[in-house]
Amino acid sequence: MRSFMHAEQLKSELTKLDFQKPETVKSKDLNHLIQQMVEHIGSTDPVLRDKLIYTSFYYLTKDNYLNHQQMTYLIETCLGKNHLYKGIDLTDDDSVFTRAFSTLVIALILDRDREERFLSEELALKAIESSILYLKEEEDTRGYVEEKGWAHSIAHGADLLAEAIKHPLFDLSLASECLNTIGGCILKETAYIDEEDERLIYAVIALLEKGMNEHLLKEWIVNLSNKVMDIKNTAGYTPYFFRMNTNVNQFIKSLYFRLLFLNTGMNTRQEIERILKSQVTV
DSSP states (O other): OOOOOHHHHHHHHTOOOTTTTTTHHSSSSSHHHHHHHHTTTTTOOHHHIIIIIIHHHHHHHTTTOOHHHHHHHHHHHHHHHTTTTTTOSSSSTHHHHHHHHHHHHHHHHHHHHHHHHOOOOOHHHHHHHHHHHHHHHHOOOOOOOOEEEEHHHHHHHHHHHHHHHSSOOGGGGHHHHHHHHHHHHHHHSSSSOOOOHHHHHHHHHHHHHHHHOHHHHHHHHHHHHHHHHHHHHHHHHHHHHHHHHHHHHHHHHHHHHHHHHHHHHHHHHHHHHHHHGGGGGG
């Protein structure tokens, strides 16, 4: 059994990888390397976590360096309680880095499985279900953390959800639950400033491309707007109301133009126009 690598050892090993020179990758013991990468996936060192571990996982999966067994190991590990759900009930805690970067690895594996279908049906369905559950439960909404780099948990979770929706085993009966989960993210008690709204929209567009009825989207937008108005009517012009109103407005404006550019969602766009016009006199 190979020994555990300390952070600096792993950083040194990953720095030596040159994906423009495949021999520098193929000469490594990739079983041991990916075990150590996933062990350090939540490092608070942004260079190790983001620039080296995640970037290496990206190229290892995209450029076919990993076999099906290795990718199965990765998704099973990242879906576990010590990764995707590690410290899930905590906020302002470093465990967010483990959760947020585990989502990205799961998304990478689901993308490969969409083309090659090597995961068991049970495992693929678990990943799809977990993509929804994770966003429901994540409470640490920080984007960029000083000195530690990107956590970006909601954006990363949105990337995973979009990838799960694209998977052949995704059941469109989950569309309402996905929309409600996205709505829950928008209504978390924070004002997003790092383009989380844009990333969440990827999942909405994936649902439409999967065949979701646009009426479902339109009604969901109406309900989302009504929830914010209910907050104002109940609590008044509180900081919470303004943050939620900001989140919803940013989201529906971005969604409007995404639908416009894709030349789809006419009824939803008209509803968004109505909502925004109604706020002029608020």
